[in-house]
Amino acid sequence: MTPGNQVHTEPTGDLAVLGERLMARQPGSHAYLDWTMTMLTDFYYMRLLITVTPDEVVPRPAVPWAEYRAIRASVRG
Structure with a gap:
């Protein structure tokens, strides 16, 4: 398994903070x-x-970087 696909069976890292x-x-x-x-x-x-x-799997066209940043800024408020 890759690091992003690991199964966690005990609270460690951020999960430990959540548990506390x-x-x-x-x-x-x-x-x-x-x-x-x-x-x-x-x-x-x-x-x-x-x-x-x-x-x-349906590929989508890439969003131009400036448009992406504008979208993120508007979502963050």
């Missing part, structure tokens, strides 16, 4: 770290890896 924030905002979620609760709810946190193979 979640525990601070929802202290009751500590109960889900208990072994029994982990066995009952692992299906929720461990999703199936789904691979999609397209039937058709």
Whole structure:
């Protein structure tokens, strides 16, 4: 697998920060770290890896760089 296609099974990096924030905002979620609760709810946190193979790929013309920057600027506000 390439680095962008890796399956993460534990919170590391940005996910660890998210986990800490979640525990601070929802202290009751500590109960889900208990072994029994982990066995009952692992299906929720461990999703199936789904691979999609397209039937058709339609190339689009490239957007000129100046137009691209103008679009991004208008989206950002």
